[in-house]
Amino acid sequence: xxxxxxxxxxxxxxxxxxxxxxxxxxxxxxxxxxxxxxxxxxxxxxxxxxxxxxxxxxxxxxxxxxxxxxxxxxxxxxxxxxxxxxxxxxxxxxxxxxxxxxxxxxxxxxxxxxxxxxxxxxxxxxxxxxxxxxxxxxxxxxxxxxxxxxxxxxxxxxxxxxxxxxxxxxxxxxxxxxxxxxxxxxxxxxxxxxxxxxxxxxxxxxxxxxxxxxxxxxxxxxxxxxxxxxxxxxxxxxxxxxxxxxxxxxxxxxxxxxxxxxxxxxxxxxxxxxxxxxxxxxxxxxxxxxxxxxxxxxxxxxxxxxxxxxxxxxxxxxxxxxxxxxxxxxxxxxxxxxxxxxxxxxxxxxxxxxxxxxxxxxxxxxxxxxxxxxxxxxxxxxxxxxxxxxxxxxxxxxxxxxxxxxxxxxxxxx
Amino acid sequence: xxxxxxxxxxxxxxxxxxxxxxxxxxxxxxxxxxxxxxxxxxxxxxxxxxxxxxxxxxxxxxxxxxxxxxxxxxxxxxxxxxxxxxxxxxxxxxxxxxxxxxxxxxxxxxxxxxxxxxxxxxxxxxxxxxxxxxxxxxxxxxxxxxxxxxxxxxxxxxxxxxxxxxxxxxxxxxxxxxxxxxxxxxxxxxxxxxxxxxxxxxxxxxxxxxxxxxxxxxxxxxxxxxxxxxxxxxxxxxxxxxxxxxxxxxxxxxxxxxxxxxxxxxxxxxxxxxxxxxxxxxxxxxxxxxxxxxxxxxxxxxxxxxxxxxxxxxxxxxxxxxxxxxxxxxxxxxxxxxxxxxxxxxxxxxxxxxxxxxxxxxxxxxxxxxxxxxxxxxxxxxxxxxxxxxxxxxxxxxxxxxxxxxxxxxxxxx
Numbered sequence: 001x002x003x004x005x006x007x008x009x010x011x012x013x014x015x016x017x018x019x020x021x022x023x024x025x026x027x028x029x030x031x032x033x034x035x036x037x038x039x040x041x042x043x044x045x046x047x048x049x050x051x052x053x054x055x056x057x058x059x060x061x062x063x064x065x066x067x068x069x070x071x072x073x074x075x076x077x078x079x080x081x082x083x084x085x086x087x088x089x090x091x092x093x094x095x096x097x098x099x100x101x102x103x104x105x106x107x108x109x110x111x112x113x114x115x116x117x118x119x120x121x122x123x124x125x126x127x128x129x130x131x132x133x134x135x136x137x138x139x140x141x142x143x144x145x146x147x148x149x150x151x152x153x154x155x156x157x158x159x160x161x162x163x164x165x166x167x168x169x170x171x172x173x174x175x176x177x178x179x180x181x182x183x184x185x186x187x188x189x190x191x192x193x194x195x196x197x198x199x200x201x202x203x204x205x206x207x208x209x210x211x212x213x214x215x216x217x218x219x220x221x222x223x224x225x226x227x228x229x230x231x232x233x234x235x236x237x238x239x240x241x242x243x244x245x246x247x248x249x250x251x252x253x254x255x256x257x258x259x260x261x262x263x264x265x266x267x268x269x270x271x272x273x274x275x276x277x278x279x280x281x282x283x284x285x286x287x288x289x290x291x292x293x294x295x296x297x298x299x300x301x302x303x304x305x306x307x308x309x310x311x312x313x314x315x316x317x318x319x320x321x322x323x324x325x326x327x328x329x330x331x332x333x334x335x336x337x338x339x340x341x342x343x344x345x346x347x348x349x350x351x352x353x354x355x356x357x358x359x360x361x362x363x364x365x366x367x368x369x370x371x372x373x374x375x376x377x378x379x380x381x382x383x384x385x386x387x388x389x390x391x392x393x394x395x396x397x398x399x400x401x402x403x404x405x406x407x408x409x410x411x412x413x414x
Numbered sequence: 415x416x417x418x419x420x421x422x423x424x425x426x427x428x429x430x431x432x433x434x435x436x437x438x439x440x441x442x443x444x445x446x447x448x449x450x451x452x453x454x455x456x457x458x459x460x461x462x463x464x465x466x467x468x469x470x471x472x473x474x475x476x477x478x479x480x481x482x483x484x485x486x487x488x489x490x491x492x493x494x495x496x497x498x499x500x501x502x503x504x505x506x507x508x509x510x511x512x513x514x515x516x517x518x519x520x521x522x523x524x525x526x527x528x529x530x531x532x533x534x535x536x537x538x539x540x541x542x543x544x545x546x547x548x549x550x551x552x553x554x555x556x557x558x559x560x561x562x563x564x565x566x567x568x569x570x571x572x573x574x575x576x577x578x579x580x581x582x583x584x585x586x587x588x589x590x591x592x593x594x595x596x597x598x599x600x601x602x603x604x605x606x607x608x609x610x611x612x613x614x615x616x617x618x619x620x621x622x623x624x625x626x627x628x629x630x631x632x633x634x635x636x637x638x639x640x641x642x643x644x645x646x647x648x649x650x651x652x653x654x655x656x657x658x659x660x661x662x663x664x665x666x667x668x669x670x671x672x673x674x675x676x677x678x679x680x681x682x683x684x685x686x687x688x689x690x691x692x693x694x695x696x697x698x699x700x701x702x703x704x705x706x707x708x709x710x711x712x713x714x715x716x717x718x719x720x721x722x723x724x725x726x727x728x729x730x731x732x733x734x735x736x737x738x739x740x741x742x743x744x745x746x747x748x749x750x751x752x753x754x755x756x757x758x759x760x761x762x763x764x765x766x767x768x769x770x771x772x773x774x775x776x777x778x779x780x781x782x783x784x785x786x787x788x789x790x791x792x793x794x795x796x797x798x799x800x801x802x803x804x805x806x807x808x809x810x811x812x813x814x815x816x817x818x819x820x821x822x823x824x825x826x827x828x
Binding site: 060061062063064090092093094095127128129130237238316317320321323324326329330331333334336337338341342343345346360361362363401402403405406407409410411 | 474475476477478504506507508509541542543544651652730731734735737738740743744745747748750751752755756757759760774775776777815816817819820821823824825
């Protein structure tokens with residue numbers, strides 16, 4: 001995962017318009033259904049020309065939104081042909097009525113598209129605990145279906161935004177054998193300006209021909225270098241959803257073996273898109289000014305490496321130090337110390353980018369701390385911690401904790 | 415633990431002066447040694463007339479400050495006669511020089527007091543990673559010893575403050591048999607305006623005659639209702655220290671059996687002081703506007719009850735909702751869902767004080783949410799969650815997360 005995403009520069013509204021995402025075999029449309037206040041895009045539909053191989057991963061939160069329950073169930077078949085996505089309402093914590101609303105919305109979508117219900121997957125993001133305004137979705141559906149278009153994927157990226165300050169899209173092209181293939185994704189981040197909004201959503205499309213089983217394998221394998229290694233505030237949502245669909249439009253031979261060259265080629269592209277979207281989500285973390293990667297090396301076990309990186313990356317005191325561009329290694333040591341990872345404080349090294357501020361658990365001096373301060377002001381940097389005790393390493397990508405984060409999340413519903 | 419501490423009203427500077435803490439058998443003094451910038455109290459000494467029974471509990475952080483290492487070792491004897499405490503420098507992460515500094519400071523204190531070194535316990539709070547200015551401490555010691563006085567304990571409470579906005583003291587009186595006894599404590603909170611400050615310190619003194627073994631038993635037993643059930647930002651420090659000393663000045667028979675009436679009487683008073691100080695620490699959490707208790711009932715196990723309460727109490731999204739006085743139960747559900755506690759979302763009840771905003775996992779309605787909003791504006795309230803699955807309950811006391819917290823902790827060293 002590179003810190004500056006491939007697509008970083010093009011993610012302005014005008015640039016997105018200029019670089020339309022197109023994945024052969026898929027069409028999309030977005031609409032203003034009135035779920036959000038004001039005239040904003042809040043409903044989107046993505047369809048495949050025929051049933052596509054599909055796989056998904058969902059929130060591990062015990063509280064799962066209705067669309068998560070339904071999509072997870074429907075994806076057992078490994079096939080899907082449409083995604084119905086809304087923002088402005090998470091359709092979570094509303095009891096049986098929530099399941100009913102998700103069922104009804106996808107049922108009518110299926111009717112208009114002339115598909116079986118089970119090939120339509122719902123996804124929602126927004127306010128938790130309020131009834132989904134199904135009637136508004138149903139009213140918007142006929143027009144939405146009519147406007148399905150291969151060039152409208154970027155609009156879907158806009159329709160699923162909540163507090164995101166830019167639409168998140170990523171696309172890479174490659175080959176399977178001699179067949180050119182495309183993998184493209186859109187995502188919304190863990191931004192929640194409205195006090196009851198949450199959720200990370202990501203949808204990845206490809207025209208490659210990949211078996212559902214393999215799609216799931218590669219999707220899961222990519223999480224450890226993308227969506228499972230980012231943290232904005234440590235909170236997980238009721239709606240987190242990542243779905244990948246493969247239309248098989250390129251007509252190369254079906255890829256079904258994980259260790260095949262074709263499979264590896266596809267996995268590389270998929271993981272690139274996943275990592276790219278994940279970086280964009282952190283860059284756009286609520287109120288974030290700086291984005292940094294915490295890498296822990298030399299841990300005794302993989303678990304301890306992950307816990308140490310996670311604890312440092314989510315520590316409010318470390319994050320606020322970064323907000324102040326302060327190379328505050330004392331707080332990093334203290335966070336390491338409560339992470340559960342074994343280490344000897346007097347062997348720890350800490351670097352901000354190339355600037356080593358701690359050697360053997362002690363300050364190197366004010367000059368390197370000033371250099372680290374300057375580095376932090378650039379907005380992107382690496383924080384590397386070496387425990388010098390074992391051979392395991394891991395990392396988390398995170399952002400600073402600013403007064404804006406508090407303001408955004410404290411604003412009362414209006 | 416009551417939400418409004420016994421001593422809440424009297425903890426203004428003038429009131430502290432008016433209600434001097436006095437514990438028979440103890441003397442104290444505070445000085446301006448120049449460890450902190452400006453002319454602030456930053457060094458304190460507490461002494462017992464003769465060796466007192468003593469017990470301590472210390473940070474569980476793997477990174478331990480030098481005074482923690484030394485005090486823990488010296489307390490193995492169950493005896494202590496003096497506490498040497500400084501603010502402005504944590505004496506942590508400074509390698510062997512840190513141990514040397516703590517050793518030297520207490521050595522000279524012992525010399526002036528004509529005690530063996532091992533009866534003097536060091537404690538520090540402040541900047542991590544900077545060398546303790548031992549020479550300033552040594553220079554201040556002779557005068558400090560001369561000024562030891564039974565009425566100066568309140569000054570010690572001021573000398574150990576860092577970003578605390580008020581000095582934290584608590585005192586209760588009671589009886590063991592016909593002998594009147596006093597238990598008094600002072601503490602500093604988890605406030606850290608300087609980016610490298612951390613640490614909770616608490617010192618509790620009594621004139622009761624309690625065996626060291628029993629003192630330790632009662633101290634540990636009280637943690638679960640005081641210092642182990644508070645959270646300001648989830649970070650733990652390198653210096654956390656709670657020490658209790660019993661002078662035995664009252665001359666009643668030594669209390670040595672935990673289940674004796676005398677023992678229980680003492681434990682009640684001790685726990686009252688511990689809980690009182692803990693509440694004051696949360697009330698004075700950095701930038702805190704509101705203080706609330708998260709109680710989880712009906713959990714399947716004691717561990718799950720604790721984890722659920724802890725996860726809700728430390729969730730940035732829950733805390734910022736409270737900052738906005740928003741009865742944002744969706745975030746509470748989401749935090750519960752990632753806590754690891756087992757529950758069925760559709761059985762959960764959530765109350766803000768007497769106002770039930772969630773019944774069976776769903777919103778009760780806007781009227782009670784408005785009532786909860788009004789309650790939150792008062793600054794102290796109970797947040798009670800019932801999982802309706804088992805018989806275990808637990809709680810955490812915490813505060814909201816404000817823009818002031820971020821500002822305080824982001825300020826660059828100057």
